[in-house]
Amino acid sequence: MKVFTTVEGLRAELTELRSAGQTIEFVPTMGALHQGHLSLIQRARRDGGVVVVSIFVNPTQFGESEDFETYPRDLEADLATARGLGVEVVFAPDAAEMYPGGEIRTTVDPGPLGRILEGAHRPGHFTGVATVCAKLFNIVGPDRVYLGRKDAQQVAVLKQMVGDLNFAVELVPCPTVREKDGLAMSSRNRRLSPGQRREAPVIFRALQAASAAARAGERSSDRLLGVCRAVLDRHPSVRVQYLEVVDQLTFEPVDRVPPDALLVIAAQLGSVRLIDNTIVGTAERPEREGVR
Numbered sequence: 489m490k491v492f493t494t495v496e497g498l499r500a501e502l503t504e505l506r507s508a509g510q511t512i513e514f515v516p517t518m519g520a521l522h523q524g525h526l527s528l529i530q531r532a533r534r535d536g537g538v539v540v541v542s543i544f545v546n547p548t549q550f551g552e553s554e555d556f557e558t559y560p561r562d563l564e565a566d567l568a569t570a571r572g573l574g575v576e577v578v579f580a581p582d583a584a585e586m587y588p589g590g591e592i593r594t595t596v597d598p599g600p601l602g603r604i605l606e607g608a609h610r611p612g613h614f615t616g617v618a619t620v621c622a623k624l625f626n627i628v629g630p631d632r633v634y635l636g637r638k639d640a641q642q643v644a645v646l647k648q649m650v651g652d653l654n655f656a657v658e659l660v661p662c663p664t665v666r667e668k669d670g671l672a673m674s675s676r677n678r679r680l681s682p683g684q685r686r687e688a689p690v691i692f693r694a695l696q697a698a699s700a701a702a703r704a705g706e707r708s709s710d711r712l713l714g715v716c717r718a719v720l721d722r723h724p725s726v727r728v729q730y731l732e733v734v735d736q737l738t739f740e741p742v743d744r745v746p747p748d749a750l751l752v753i754a755a756q757l758g759s760v761r762l763i764d765n766t767i768v769g770t771a772e773r774p775e776r777e778g779v780r
C-alpha cells in the first residue's frame with residue numbers, strides 16, 4: 489500500500505496506474521475508520537480497479553462551535569486497517585497541502601439544498617463538503633466514488649454537484665452499516681459515554697417504527713413523524729434537532745409519502761451529534777440492511 493501526503497506524489501502514481509489501464513475507485517473519508525467505511529472499501533474492491541482512500545479531516549466543513557478539534561483521529565490505526573483490506577493507495581494530506589496559505593478563495597455552493605436540515609443546523613457545512621469533494625475529485629480523477637447513505641443529504645449534495653458541474657464520475661451510494669443494536673456506525677460514536685451509548689439506538693428504533701407503519705400503508709408524513717416522536721419522547725436526553733419526511737433528491741418536506749421518501753433525523757446526546765435516516769414506504773428495501 490502506498491501512502492501519499494502530497495497532491496503531486498499522488499497524481500504521479502495515479503497517472504501511471506491509469507495509463508496501465510486501471511480504473512480508479514475512490515473512497516473519501518475523514519478517518520477513524522469503522523465498519524461503515526470498511527463496507528465502502530469492500531464495495532469499491534468488488535468493482536475491480538485500484539482502490540484509493542483519502543483520509544482528511546476537512547476543517548472547512550466544521551462550524552466554529554463544532555467538534556473539529558475533538559474529532560477522532562488515528563492515522564496509524566487507519567493505515568493498518570486500510571492495508572488489511574488490500575487498499576492500494578491512501579491519500580492523507582495535511583490542511584496546508586489542501587489549503588495552501590490556510591484559505592480558499594473559490595468554493596462550491598450547493599444552493600438551497602445546502603441550507604436546509606443539516607445545512608440549517610450547520611451553516612456552511614455543505615459548501616465545505618462540496619468544495620473539498622470537488623478538490624478531491626479533481627486530484628484523484630476517480631471513475632467511481634463510494635458514499636454512505638448514512639449521510640443521505642451529503643449524497644444528494646454531491647449528486648447535484650456532479651450533475652451541475654459535469655464531473656465525469658459515477659457516485660455509488662452504499663447502505664448504512666449499523667451496530668447490532670441498530671445504531672448507525674459513526675466515528676463520533678466513540679465519543680458517547682456508556683450511558684449515552686445505551687440510549688443512542690433509540691434513534692434507529694424510532695426510524696424503524698415509522699418505517700414499519702409506512703410499510704403497513706401509512707402515507708401521512710405527520711402520522712409517521714408522530715410514530716417516531718412517540719418512541720423518542722421516552723428518551724428526553726436524546727434531543728432531536730430535526731425530524732422530517734423528505735424527498736430523496738431535493739430534501740424538501742413531503743406531506744404524502746412517495747414510495748422512496750426518506751425519514752431523516754439529527755439528535756444530540758450530550759455534546760455528540762448523531763444523524764440517521766431510513767427509507768419510508770418501500771416495502772422491498774430490508775429495514776436492517778447493512779446491520780452487522
Ligand code: AMP
Pocket residue numbers: 516517518519523524525527528634635636637638639662663664665666672673674675
Ligand atoms: P466520514 O469519515 O464520516 O466523512 O465518512 C466517510 C464516508 O463513509 C461517507 O461517505 C459516509 O457516508 C460513509 N459512512 C460513514 N458512516 C457510515 C455507515 N455507518 N455506513 C455506511 N457508510 C458510512
